[in-house]
Amino acid sequence: MLPSFDDIxxxxxxxxxxxxxxxxxxxxxxxxxxxxxEAHSEANKVHGCASQVWLETRxxxxxxxxxxxxxxxxxxxxxxxxxxxxIALYSGKHASEITQTDAIAIFDRLGLREHLTPQRSNGVxxxxxxxxxxxxxxxxxx
Numbered sequence: 001m002l003p004s005f006d007d008i009x010x011x012x013x014x015x016x017x018x019x020x021x022x023x024x025x026x027x028x029x030x031x032x033x034x035x036x037x038e039a040h041s042e043a044n045k046v047h048g049c050a051s052q053v054w055l056e057t058r059x060x061x062x063x064x065x066x067x068x069x070x071x072x073x074x075x076x077x078x079x080x081x082x083x084x085x086x087i088a089l090y091s092g093k094h095a096s097e098i099t100q101t102d103a104i105a106i107f108d109r110l111g112l113r114e115h116l117t118p119q120r121s122n123g124v125x126x127x128x129x130x131x132x133x134x135x136x137x138x139x140x141x142x
Contacts, residue, residue, distance in 0.1 A: 002031050005088040009110065018115050022078065025112075029080030032087065035073035048126030050119040051076035053083060055127065057134040065094045066138040070131065082124055085112075090131050095142075098135035103128045 003011070008028065015021045039056045046053040052075040060067040070091040072083040089106070090098050104125065107113045113121050 001033075002028065002084055002088050005085075008085060008088055009106075012110050012112075018111075021112070022115070025081035025085065026077045027081070028084040028088075029074070029077055029082075032073075032080065032084040033071065035071050039071065040073065046123075046127050046130050048129075049074075049079065049123035051079040051123065053079060053123065053127060055083070055130055055134075057131075057138075059134075059138045061142065062094065064139070064142050065096050066142045067092060067094055068098060068131075068135055068138055079120065079123060082120070083127065086124075086127055086131065095135040095139045099132055099139075103131075 002008075011024060012021055015024060035054060035056065040054050044054040044056045046055055054073050056071045058069045058071075060069065068090070070087045072080075072087055074080040074083050085107075086103060089101065089103055093101070104113070107124060113124070116124065
């Protein structure tokens, strides 16, 4: 089970060394529940990532502002950890909150993006865009 996003931020801010932060992000990926094999589908695949990434979105009705729950996976340890960070940030939130939350700015504030390769940064951006598109689509069909 993943810690709350606030706990993750507190833990990252406590760790001074980038190598320790890197290991912590990988550990977050290990804490994330396994994504069932059937969810490793083309429909759940996130395009624009150098590694293989899958995000499964489930929507719960809550009036005109649905709640989205996410599960994910990657074939790369650090990317799986980044998926876990985004799931902790966005899962269980209302669509309106998701569209207003700037994960890239949060990653910048935490000093995460500056230590990622350009390919991994692009992958994070692709994951965030996918999550936001799912939130917009859920709102449109609510």
